[in-house]
Amino acid sequence: MADFSLELNEDQLQIQKWVHDFAADVIRPVAPEYDQREETPWPVIEEAAKIGLYSWEFVANVFADRTGLTFPLVFEEMCWGDAGIALAIFGTTLGVSGIVGNGTPEQIAEWVPECFGTPDDIHLAAFAVSEPDAGSDVSSLRTRAVYDEATDEWVLNGTKTWITNGGITKVPTVHVVVAAVDPELRSRGHASFVIPPGTPGLSMGQKFSKMGIRASHTAEVVLDDVRIPGRCLLGGKEKLDERLARAREGKSTRVQAAMSTFEASRPLVGAQAIGIARAAYEYALAYAKERVAFGRPIIMNQAIAFKLADMKMHIDAARLLVWRACWMAANGKRFEAGEGSMSKLYAGEVAVRATEEAIQILGGAGYVKDHPVEQWHRDSKIYTIFEGTSEIQRLVVARAISGLHIP
Numbered sequence: 558m559a560d561f562s563l564e565l566n567e568d569q570l571q572i573q574k575w576v577h578d579f580a581a582d583v584i585r586p587v588a589p590e591y592d593q594r595e596e597t598p599w600p601v602i603e604e605a606a607k608i609g610l611y612s613w614e615f616v617a618n619v620f621a622d623r624t625g626l627t628f629p630l631v632f633e634e635m636c637w638g639d640a641g642i643a644l645a646i647f648g649t650t651l652g653v654s655g656i657v658g659n660g661t662p663e664q665i666a667e668w669v670p671e672c673f674g675t676p677d678d679i680h681l682a683a684f685a686v687s688e689p690d691a692g693s694d695v696s697s698l699r700t701r702a703v704y705d706e707a708t709d710e711w712v713l714n715g716t717k718t719w720i721t722n723g724g725i726t727k728v729p730t731v732h733v734v735v736a737a738v739d740p741e742l743r744s745r746g747h748a749s750f751v752i753p754p755g756t757p758g759l760s761m762g763q764k765f766s767k768m769g770i771r772a773s774h775t776a777e778v779v780l781d782d783v784r785i786p787g788r789c790l791l792g793g794k795e796k797l798d799e800r801l802a803r804a805r806e807g808k809s810t811r812v813q814a815a816m817s818t819f820e821a822s823r824p825l826v827g828a829q830a831i832g833i834a835r836a837a838y839e840y841a842l843a844y845a846k847e848r849v850a851f852g853r854p855i856i857m858n859q860a861i862a863f864k865l866a867d868m869k870m871h872i873d874a875a876r877l878l879v880w881r882a883c884w885m886a887a888n889g890k891r892f893e894a895g896e897g898s899m900s901k902l903y904a905g906e907v908a909v910r911a912t913e914e915a916i917q918i919l920g921g922a923g924y925v926k927d928h929p930v931e932q933w934h935r936d937s938k939i940y941t942i943f944e945g946t947s948e949i950q951r952l953v954v955a956r957a958i959s960g961l962h963i964p
């Protein structure tokens with residue numbers, strides 16, 4: 558087990574600087590353009606692939622860090638650059654988490670490299686759980702997966718909504734879909750499936766126009782008699798049958814397809830929120846030292862200086878929660894008190910507050926598009942909504958600390 562340490566090692570410092578430079582030199586300059594156009598930043602994704610940042614090798618290397626801290630460092634720097642572009646590049650990792658969290662070693666070896674492709678043949682991945690009537694309430698999924706024994710195929714039907722990278726066909730895109738195999742068992746009857754790129758029957762429905770993270774593609778995914786080989790069931794049929802049998806007997810089943818993915822990814826979502834919050838804090842601090850009102854820089858007013866002190870304190874506290882959860886996850890420690898949810902919850906709310914305070918510190922300049930803080934505020938809001946709303950995170954923590962199934 559790796560000791561928990563706040564002292565970053567040489568490798569981590571190097572990666573942090575490398576990603577920061579990419580965020581500063583490549584992402585930030587084009588961020589307002591993609592926010593305005595609301596398009597996938599293909600040239601930036603290509604550049605990230607070219608330098609090896611968007612690659613299976615890099616992500617595997619980062620996953621292998623036993624301290625657990627390299628991933629949050631990478632996400633914080635990327636989102637310091639721009640959260641929408643960062644998600645356009647690393648939204649794939651959600652699909653990857655779905656495969657790593659539920660797949661066999663053979664499936665992980667086969668499908669995860671497929672999610673990234675190569676610099677000359679970029680692929681993406683999406684993780685599709687949410688449906689029009691099943692967002693927070695994942696147990697209400699209507700998408701069905703039915704096994705066709707004659708052909709050893711699974712047949713999927715349903716509609717997924719708000720899916721990051723959902724339905725993209727410009728490049729081969731791997732979809733990891735959570736569907737109900739036995740709807741009566743609610744979430745215990747769910748399973749995860751890999752839908753290989755180009756599978757007939759999978760198409761994109763509505764592409765959504767959003768308030769923030771506008772460079773990240775969000776769309777419906779329609780599954781119309783999608784047939785996939787039996788080997789695309791993550792974890793394999795034998796394990797699924799055993800799990801369903803246990804659930805039918807009323808025995809506990811530890812694996813719930815969507816939940817195991819979200820557990821692993823929530824602290825990293827928190828790290829993204831910290832990147833936005835830090836960007837806003839740094840911008841507001843610099844502005845407050847420059848901007849003169851009543852004959853002195855506005856930071857010389859305690860009303861402004863104390864806002865900045867609070868922003869810094871909350872950002873640092875959020876980072877400590879995120880790093881703790883990432884370290885626990887990397888070292889196989891169970892989240893006894895909802896530590897993963899706690900970190901995402903706090904970081905998301907800090908980002909919303911910090912970006913709003915940044916607008917306030919800039920005054921009128923904060924409200925117009927000449928400065929990036931209004932965009933950062935719009936971008937921050939999703940962090941209290943996706944991968945579990947703030948209310949749902951509080952529910953997870955409350956249940957964990959009380960041992961009670963609070964409804």
Ligand SMILES: Cc1cc2nc3c(=O)[nH]c(=O)nc-3n(C[C@H](O)[C@H](O)[C@H](O)COP(=O)(O)OP(=O)(O)OC[C@H]3O[C@@H](n4cnc5c(N)ncnc54)[C@H](O)[C@@H]3O)c2cc1C
Nearest residue numbers: 684685686687692693694719720721775943944945946948
């Ligand atoms: C930009 C974007 C990207 C997304 N990407 C993905 C993706 O890649 N894959 C994917 O599967 N999904 C994705 N989502 C979906 C996202 O995870 C859901 O929107 C989120 O989980 C909330 O579900 P909902 O929108 O149905 O809200 P609802 O569940 O309808 O909730 C509405 C409100 O009620 C509250 N609420 C609900 N139940 C309770 C309760 N029991 N107690 C207290 N309050 C409650 C919620 O907190 C919220 O405030 C994305 C969404 C967006 C907007």
